[in-house]
Amino acid sequence: MRYEGIVYRPPSEGGSLIIQATVGCPHNRCRFCNMYKNKRFRIRKVAEVLEDIDEAGRVYGGDNVRTVFLADGNTAVMRTEHLLRILGRLNEVFPRLERITSYCASQYMDKKTEKEWADLRAAGLSRIHCGMESGHDPLLRKVCKGTSMEEQIRGGRAVRAAGIELSMYYLAGLGGAEMSASHATDSAAVLNAVNPEFIRVRTFTPMPGTELGEDFRAGRFVPLDAHSSLRELRILIERLEGDGLFLSDHWLNFADISGRLPEDKEVMLKAVDQALALPGDQFRPVGMITDSL
Numbered sequence: 045m046r047y048e049g050i051v052y053r054p055p056s057e058g059g060s061l062i063i064q065a066t067v068g069c070p071h072n073r074c075r076f077c078n079m080y081k082n083k084r085f086r087i088r089k090v091a092e093v094l095e096d097i098d099e100a101g102r103v104y105g106g107d108n109v110r111t112v113f114l115a116d117g118n119t120a121v122m123r124t125e126h127l128l129r130i131l132g133r134l135n136e137v138f139p140r141l142e143r144i145t146s147y148c149a150s151q152y153m154d155k156k157t158e159k160e161w162a163d164l165r166a167a168g169l170s171r172i173h174c175g176m177e178s179g180h181d182p183l184l185r186k187v188c189k190g191t192s193m194e195e196q197i198r199g200g201r202a203v204r205a206a207g208i209e210l211s212m213y214y215l216a217g218l219g220g221a222e223m224s225a226s227h228a229t230d231s232a233a234v235l236n237a238v239n240p241e242f243i244r245v246r247t248f249t250p251m252p253g254t255e256l257g258e259d260f261r262a263g264r265f266v267p268l269d270a271h272s273s274l275r276e277l278r279i280l281i282e283r284l285e286g287d288g289l290f291l292s293d294h295w296l297n298f299a300d301i302s303g304r305l306p307e308d309k310e311v312m313l314k315a316v317d318q319a320l321a322l323p324g325d326q327f328r329p330v331g332m333i334t335d336s337l
Contacts, residue, residue, distance in 0.1 A: 048081050052209070054173050054244075055112045057145060057291055061100055061138075065093050065130060069117030071149060075187045075255040076177075076218065076248060090126050094133050094205040101137035102186075108314060110114045113145050120148035124160040127155040131167040134332075145171040151191040153199030160204035167186045168239055172210040174200065179234030180227045183219045187256070193234055200238030211242035216277055216297070217268040218248040224276045225269065232283035239286040247273055247296045250332045260332055270298040270327035271320055277301060281309060298327050 048067050053060065068083030100109070112121075112134055120127070135141055146169065153174065156164075159290070178184055179193045191199075203210050212235060215323065219227035235243055240276055250260035250267060259265035290312065292301045299319040303312045 045094070045099050049326075050079075051115050052079050052117070053115060054145075054147075056211070057111065057113040057173075058083060059337065060113040060143075060145070061104065061109045061117050062113050063093060063096055063100070063114045063130075063134070064128075065122060066090065066116050066119045069116065070152070071122050071190045073188045073190060074177075074252070076215070078251045078253040081253055083116070083277075087122055087126075090129055093130050093134040094295055097130070097133045097137050101132060105131050106138055107140050110140060111143040111145070112138070112141065115147075117147050118149055118152050119146045120164075120169075121152040121155070124156065124163065127164060127169070128167050131164065131169055135168050138282060141168065143170045144168050145173060148172045148174055148203075149189075149191060150174060150176065150196040150199040153203050154195050156202065158202055158205055161202055165206045165208050169208060171211060173211045174203075174213065174240075175215075176212040176231070177274060178218055178227050178231050180219065180230035183223050183227050185206070185219065186223075193230060196234045197237045200234070200240060204240065210238065210240035210242055210244070212238065212240045213244045213246055214278075214280065216245055216247045217273045220265060221268065221272060224272065224281055228276045228279035230285060232280050236283070236285045239288065241288045243284070243286075243288060243290045244294075245290075245292045245301070246276065246294050247298060249296050252334050257332060267330050269330055270324060272321050273298055274316055278313060278320075281312050281316065284309070296333075 047064050051062055053062055066087050068085035069080040070085045072080050087237050176196055178198055181193050193335050216233055250257040256265055287306055301312050
């Protein structure tokens with residue numbers, strides 16, 4: 045199998061076979077992200093991807109692979125007919141597959157028709173990981189996310205209507221103190237409109253090699269401290285009305301606030317309040333990840 049550069053996958057795909065169908069990210073302009081800055085986006089030739097799948101079958105054995113993640117960023121942007129060929133080969137080589145997943149941002153989810161998503165679901169694409177980050181339009185513009193609240197909702201609904209599981213990521217603290225409440229409120233509105241199976245929380249931390257990282261170094265951006273970040277998370281949870289899983293499954297989060305909505309909402313809010321009662325020095329330091337973490 046051939047991999048180009050650092051290949052990223054969600055923590056929940058830690059046990060998955062990774063097949064790199066695309067290289068880099070087609071957007072790659074988010075001011076907070078450094079994942080694909082050293083890559084120029086391209087879609088790999090289908091024949092090459094099929095060769096990698098066949099090789100993986102020989103190496104791991106056809107009956108031993110149960111989950112597959114299609115890398116890199118936004119692989120679902122591929123032409124549907126090409127994705128269908130890849131999905132078909134995966135199911136041929138690995139007949140015991142239980143899940144095939146991919147990253148896809150909202151602006152690219154919104155480019156496929158409902159029929160295309162339904163065809164992909166029928167061929168085995170079972171989950172999309174979407175970096176929503178925020179549903180607040182001014183913040184989405186500020187960080188150059190390339191999408192909008194309306195597009196987030198429309199794209200997410202299209203994926204869900206096809207029967208594909210959707211995992212949407214919320215980036216706590218991305219708007220700093222100025223946009224904290226509106227960031228949480230509008231993000232809850234998007235999540236309520238889409239009702240994804242999974243809401244996953246990540247806490248924004250300035251990263252080297254990013255524009256927001258440079259803003260942090262220059263004093264133009266101040267990350268939220270633990271208590272402010274938790275208060276923002278409380279606003280988000282209070283406003284959620286869906287029935288999916290809420291997960292804080294990342295080490296940068298200030299507290300593990302997880303549960304199933306709506307039945308665990310009060311338990312999660314109580315857990316936030318308990319964390320808020322702790323002194324500030326009980327949490328990890330705030331700063332750029334290479335500086336103090």
